[in-house]
Amino acid sequence: MPKRSIVPFGPQHPVLPEPIHLDLVLEDELVIEAIPSIGYVHRGLESLVAKKDFNEMVYVTERICGICSFMHGMGYCSAVEQIMNVQIPRRAEFLRTIWAEMSRIHSHLLWLGLLADAFGFEALFMQSWRLREKILDMFEIATGGRVIFSVNKIGGVLKDMPAEMLSNFVAVLDGMEKELRETTQTFLDDYTVKSRLVGVGILTEEDAIRRGAVGPMMRASGIEVDMRKTGYAAYDEIDFQVITSKECDSFARCKVRIAELFQSIEIIRQAVSKIPDTEISVPVKGFPNGEAYVRLEQPRGEAFYYVRANGSKFVDRMRVRTPTFANIPALMQVLQGCQFGDVPLLILTIDPCISCTER
Amino acid sequence: MKNIHKSPWLLHYDGSSCNGCDIEVLACTTPVYDVERFGVVNTGNPMHADIFLITGGINSQNEDVVKQIYEQMPGPKVVVAVGTCACTGGIFKECYNIKGGVDTVIPVDIYVPGCAARPESIIDGVVKAVALFQEKHDKKKRKERAAKS
Amino acid sequence: MEEIQKNIYKIEQVELFPVIMEKKNDMWRLVQICCSFVEGNYEVTYSFATGYEISNYRLIVGKEESVPSISRVYKSAILYENEMRELFGLNVEFIKVDYHDKLYRINEETPFLKKEDR
Numbered sequence: 001m002p003k004r005s006i007v008p009f010g011p012q013h014p015v016l017p018e019p020i021h022l023d024l025v026l027e028d029e030l031v032i033e034a035i036p037s038i039g040y041v042h043r044g045l046e047s048l049v050a051k052k053d054f055n056e057m058v059y060v061t062e063r064i065c066g067i068c069s070f071m072h073g074m075g076y077c078s079a080v081e082q083i084m085n086v087q088i089p090r091r092a093e094f095l096r097t098i099w100a101e102m103s104r105i106h107s108h109l110l111w112l113g114l115l116a117d118a119f120g121f122e123a124l125f126m127q128s129w130r131l132r133e134k135i136l137d138m139f140e141i142a143t144g145g146r147v148i149f150s151v152n153k154i155g156g157v158l159k160d161m162p163a164e165m166l167s168n169f170v171a172v173l174d175g176m177e178k179e180l181r182e183t184t185q186t187f188l189d190d191y192t193v194k195s196r197l198v199g200v201g202i203l204t205e206e207d208a209i210r211r212g213a214v215g216p217m218m219r220a221s222g223i224e225v226d227m228r229k230t231g232y233a234a235y236d237e238i239d240f241q242v243i244t245s246k247e248c249d250s251f252a253r254c255k256v257r258i259a260e261l262f263q264s265i266e267i268i269r270q271a272v273s274k275i276p277d278t279e280i281s282v283p284v285k286g287f288p289n290g291e292a293y294v295r296l297e298q299p300r301g302e303a304f305y306y307v308r309a310n311g312s313k314f315v316d317r318m319r320v321r322t323p324t325f326a327n328i329p330a331l332m333q334v335l336q337g338c339q340f341g342d343v344p345l346l347i348l349t350i351d352p353c354i355s356c357t358e359r
Numbered sequence: 360m361k362n363i364h365k366s367p368w369l370l371h372y373d374g375s376s377c378n379g380c381d382i383e384v385l386a387c388t389t390p391v392y393d394v395e396r397f398g399v400v401n402t403g404n405p406m407h408a409d410i411f412l413i414t415g416g417i418n419s420q421n422e423d424v425v426k427q428i429y430e431q432m433p434g435p436k437v438v439v440a441v442g443t444c445a446c447t448g449g450i451f452k453e454c455y456n457i458k459g460g461v462d463t464v465i466p467v468d469i470y471v472p473g474c475a476a477r478p479e480s481i482i483d484g485v486v487k488a489v490a491l492f493q494e495k496h497d498k499k500k501r502k503e504r505a506a507k508s
Numbered sequence: 509m510e511e512i513q514k515n516i517y518k519i520e521q522v523e524l525f526p527v528i529m530e531k532k533n534d535m536w537r538l539v540q541i542c543c544s545f546v547e548g549n550y551e552v553t554y555s556f557a558t559g560y561e562i563s564n565y566r567l568i569v570g571k572e573e574s575v576p577s578i579s580r581v582y583k584s585a586i587l588y589e590n591e592m593r594e595l596f597g598l599n600v601e602f603i604k605v606d607y608h609d610k611l612y613r614i615n616e617e618t619p620f621l622k623k624e625d626r
Contacts, residue, residue, distance in 0.1 A: 013403070018381065019373055019421065037610075039420045040375070041421075042418060042614065043375050043454045045454055046620070048451075050622075051453050052453075059450065060450060063450055064377065066377045066379025066475055067382060129385075146383070147382060147383060209537045210537075210582070210584075213537075227560075230560055291513070293555075293564070304540050308546075317544040317546075326540070328587060329584035353378065355375070358612065456614050
């Protein structure tokens with residue numbers, strides 16, 4: 001009879017940039033069950049709707065998470081725009097698309113770096129983060145901010161990117177694509193990487209649905225769902241294929257994210273070539289009254305925004321269901337039956353963003 | 360031994376930050392900003408650490424964690440609060456679960472403002488922390504010597 | 509069942525389990541459960557999706573009433589249901605993994621209800 005023990009994991013752990021706590025029930029070295037306990041980053045920002053008006057809430061939603069900050073702002077703004085029946089100018093939609101895709105590249109590179117760090121491949125970590133800096137430089141040139149740049153507003157965007165700047169960015173991305181190929185090739189070919197990822201952390205297609213997984217986690221289990229295909233912002237004019245993989249393991253998740261990096265570069269190219277020359281925002285009058293929900297594809301998967309307004313300055317209820325929140329049940333499934341030594345790595349494969357999860 | 364300077368070790372903990380300052384702190388340890396050229400090294404173990412970088416405000420649950428990490432660090436130690444949330448509570452100050460800045464639980468030596476704090480200002484904060492650490496260390500040594508004689 | 513807005517259906521409590529079983533058998537995934545407190549009643553919205561389709565089912569629950577947990581059908585509902593109970597004080601019965609109001613471990617009780625509603 002193997003001995004059962006419970007090992008606490010976290011909140012402060014070298015592999016975790018953010019605090020999460022798990023109670024792991026072990027049978028020798030095998031994980032039988034994992035029980036998450038969250039709340040180390042819980043701020044309760046959804047309750048701020050009672051104190052900050054619906055315009056100020058844009059800045060609060062942008063600070064749900066510093067990694068996908070732009071898309072959180074975009075989700076909240078589009079929900080309010082939907083309630084108020086505001087059609088934002090086409091150029092603003094294209095600009096939002098470009099910034100969203102740049103955020104995706106930055107987020108996926110960040111994740112690749114952290115993953116490399118988790119299995120002890122320091123050089124690859126540094127390379128990924130070096131490439132990521134180029135995206136942050138572009139954000140800085142265009143908006144003045146590096147990670148949180150507050151360019152969304154209800155009714156459009158606050159800053160424009162002139163044609164010259166856009167073509168410069170495309171040139172930078174072209175150069176970056178070559179370097180990216182070299183770096184990501186290491187992830188795909190190196191035997192040390194494969195030995196840690198292939199066949200580890202299987203999440204079958206059925207489990208992915210039953211546990212409500214989203215984003216790359218779901219697509220790596222062979223489910224072809226990408227909210228960008230619903231055609232919000234300017235995605236209806238952009239031609240792209242949903243990237244999936246049938247292997248269902250950690251390596252598949254890595255592959256899907258790497259392919260999405262190149263896809264995002266391609267989407268930016270298309271968006272830059274099609275961007276129309278219109279205004280970037282429309283004036284919005286009055287207060288929102290009604291309810292709306294919006295679904296967006298964030299780097300980590302589908303995010304769900306719900307806003308209910310009552311016609312006053314303050315919104316009644318704002319709810320954000322972030323992708324990591326949906327992926328935690330899937331993580332619990334993946335952890336069952338894995339080796340204790342693989343736990344940090346498996347936590348990373350869902351691309352956890354704890355401050356998103358706990359808000 | 361007089362000319363030898365200390366190489367303090369850094370510990371980073373995310374209080375309840377939005378990740379923005381968090382990834383900027385991490386970016387500081389990568390080659391583009393490379394804070395390690397000032398003689399510090401990043402560690403994950405509080406018992407090895409001399410400088411405590413903390414991002415985000417304090418909530419009811421991480422209060423004890425922060426206190427515990429602070430107590431586990433050997434003296435002398437320097438605490439750097441990175442970002443507006445860590446300094447005062449920032450945009451989340453009015454949230455029901457935020458107590459305020461880091462200085463509501465542990466003494467803070469250096470405040471780095473910004474939302475998110477820029478790498479340049481984080482580096483500035485760390486450089487100041489290194490100097491302060493040396494100062495605290497020298498003071499401790501002098502006291503010990505005085506006690507001996 | 510009545511459609512109150514596009515893709516949002518209002519249901520009664522007796523309809524809850526038939527709807528959920530139907531979704532489960534058709535392999536829909538649970539997108540989210542959202543609770544809000546509107547004019548003295550809880551409004552619980554269950555969202556399900558398959559592919560790009562989405563359906564939301566809304567249940568109106570009185571302040572003193574309770575809802576049954578769906579966590580035995582959809583395991584991923586655990587976190588949502590614990591969250592509702594802790595933040596809104598809505599009584600969710602028989603959650604599979606019950607955190608007993610200790611999911612976020614906050615000091616304040618039901619912070620999402622206004623003081624006069626508590």
